[in-house]
Amino acid sequence: MSLERTGIPQKYIDRLRATVVNDTVMHAYIFESDSTVDKVLLAREFAKAILCEEHTGSACDKCLTCTRIDNENHEDIIYAETNENGTVVDKEVERIQGRLKLRPLVGNKTIVIVPHADTITVRAQNRLLKTLEEPLGDSVIILLSENIENLLPTIRSRCVIYRISNYNSVPDSEYMTMAQELVTMLGSKAPFYKLVKIIEPIGSKRQEVISLLEAMEYVYRDILVGKSDKKRLYKRQYIYDAVSVLEAAKRDLTTIIGIKADYMLKDVLLKIGGK
Template sequence: MNHGNHEDIIYVEADGKSIKDEAVEELQTKIKKKPFFGNRNIAVIKHADTMTIRAQNRLLKTLEEPPEGTIIILLSENVENLVSTILSRCVVFRVNPFETPEYGEIKEHAQMLVRMLLNKEPFYSLKSKLSEFADDRENAMKLLDSMELIYRDLSIINNKESRNYTKDYIYRAVVLIEEARRDLQRGINTGYAMRNLIIKIGG
């Protein structure tokens, strides 16, 4: 398995810049066969967002009615490039990078920002905390990922602090973070996108 050659795990990767219809068709044929060793076939589609529209449409029927005992995993750094009908049939898990000193600092920054937003601190205070992310798109994306995880955790916490905000507030914050992530992916100025996010959540 560590070498990517387990008989019951089927990998699909891009041929050139995209995953084409033929690759998905081949996958569909393979997962119809009984597994060799276990009781499941596992399909892993790497960089699933590079699937052509035709390939995504072909995969859709398999996601709706997968062969019994089949698990299909789509790996993607840009889920926005997947059609909505694919996403609606998947359970989305966001995976953060392994803890590193750099990521630890970003996580602390995210916790501080969320705390300040919950406490309704003034914009100028929040803006100063964003300054080091204004020109660093990669770190800004990591900050957004951390903030989203924090807000999602808050949605299931039930303590004294949780009385300071509503579920609707948490849901709205998560939606706004996802919008900011899409803005960054479209090339909108990093500083503008982050400040706009803070204004909207704080407002």
């Protein structure tokens, strides 16, 4: 039940839970929302869901791991601290990065929660980028933000983004979250069956598939625009190719009668994923 404690709309909870159950937890997340969402609580509940010994997608709130996370004395959950001005200073970012180099102490993942990630200086963000570019297999970093625009595009392009609204949701945000997840997974050569699990809720409705393809295209273009650093996670050509696959699929979906939209979507993932 624990993710429900955050009070955020069920659809976000379902997606986070599916991520845990399907073992598709990524290395970096941004949770963006206004102050009506207790983002630290949300990050903690997500961390619990990931590490809970029951592994049901939801924290059991009873096992030793859950209890220790609730009591804030779990060695593998690291909180970034803010100074008296509510700012995450450069030194704190360095401390976090140092900790991420170590293996988890008790569980199988180290989870870093960074409240007020918006306040990290550009300098420290650039340094943090190196950690995001070369993630260790057993770490998850969760950046909490009130306004994602304060984070560098290069940071954003390496994170799965949840833009959470307690009010009537922006319809596109679900597609964007899904697209972010897919693009990140494709980039890290996730196996096909995991990709298929992500797109399950989309089904075979043509318009929904098109909306998802558009969202993916948006994500790729965003990466392209945000690229300025040397160590690129994606080659430019890879993104161009991905975008042209998406364009072609959208064209086919809008012009060919009787084409199967769900089949088309899987085909797109295979083409971009390369296998």
